[in-house]
Amino acid sequence: MTQTQTPRSQWVPVALSKMIEAGTSAGTVVNGAEIVVWRDTAGAAHAWEDRCPHRGMKMSFGFVRGDHITCLYHGWEYDTSGTCRYVPAHPELEVPKSICISRYGTAEAGGMIWAYTPLGTTEQDPPPVLPALEGVRSVYMDASVARVSDTLQQHSSAPAGDDAALCNAITLTLENTVVTIGLQQISDGQCALHIAVPEGTAPVTKEALLDWCEDLRRTVEGLEAAA
Amino acid sequence: MILHNYDLYEDCYRVRLLASCTEQSLELINVNAFPGAEEKTAPYLKLNPLGRLPILEDKDLCLRNLSAILLYVAEQDAQKRFIPKDSAERARMMDWLGFACDDLSVATEARAVALLDAPGDVVALRAKVRQLFRILDDHLTRQSLKGEPYVAGKTPCLADIALFPAFALCRDFNLDHDEFPAARLWARQIRMLSGFITMPGIPDYH
Incomplete structure (x- = not known):
């Protein structure tokens, strides 16, 4: 028994907040679009198109210094507005403001980082409203979001309260704990589940949830392979 | 310790990384593995009949199994910092x-x-x-x-x-x-x- 909000919001969870430490970046994919998720050293999270305008290198291969993210390839540095601020090969150059990387609307809620998709759309709805939650893990599966949702409906216990603000997220009661699962569609056949629980949840419960995650992955991938 | 090394082989890098993190010096002998396949020539086959790198030599010892090489280098570290005591x-x-x-x-x-x-x-x-x-x-x-x-x-x-x-x-x-x-x-x-x-x-x- 689960609730999913339909139609799905354009806010998609792309990582657990705790897994993107200050000063680091990671790559991910939403519906085929490559995204770099990074956190500046002041702690703000950003989700951008994962592509340096210079030579197309993935920005997620690069590195974060202060509030700039730097391309690994030729060291072009971008500020938090996505604007290129420094080109090492031309240190004297005042970089034209037109050199910039497209950004997604970004928010943090429920222990997850959310991006407003697809790229270039104006935000029609506010970011998800979720209580403060603690990330347990992200688990990646070779299965569609629909397959995972169906499997969760068949295998889960009684539902937690209906929260209209939940988007691309499901709440379930597992191990006597309300578990919030952010659903990220990577492609038609791949997705990520970002698992979060109330702060202060006992380690033994979280460990049981790790077993549950691995079992679920095995189950849905088995179903997907058999389909 | 002599490491017969090829810079682009990750198994050779494993040994170099361990030596560096344990503050030990390796004498590197660079082997023309690609495209030369020097590790498969007669002198190298004498050191390692399997025709592979890395090879570690130290005094009378000649090691060619990766775990054996890594364990040996880790144990040569006076502090043995990467070998748990428990x-x-x-x-x-x-x-x-x-x-x-x-x-x-x-x-x-x-x-x-x-x-x-x-x-x-x-x-x-x-x-x-x-x-x-x-x-x-x-x-x-x-x-x-x-x-x-x-x-x-x-x-x-x-x-x-x-x-x-x-x-x-x-x-x-x-x-x-x-x-x-x-x-x-x-x-x-x-x-x-x-x-x-x-x-x-x-x-x-x-």
């Missing part, structure tokens, strides 16, 4: 050292097919490596929950050093890090070890 932790370390050197040899193979013209099916090899990295990521997720950020405990061990190159170099055969968030954070910790060095394919964030 027997259970040491056993866990050996377990993951086996994973790094034996199971993950498919990663070495995948990279050799992608970069160095070795024969093989890179798609099938990549799928195998992905399964192994899932096992590593699942394990590191559990370790982190226990408050142990490394594969065998609270501090980095030989197995962590041995595992790092395979994870850091997998983009060479188009396997990305996206799906392995726990391993990504762990790799960042390894990068911050005192004495850490890179090799071509592993960025140096100057």
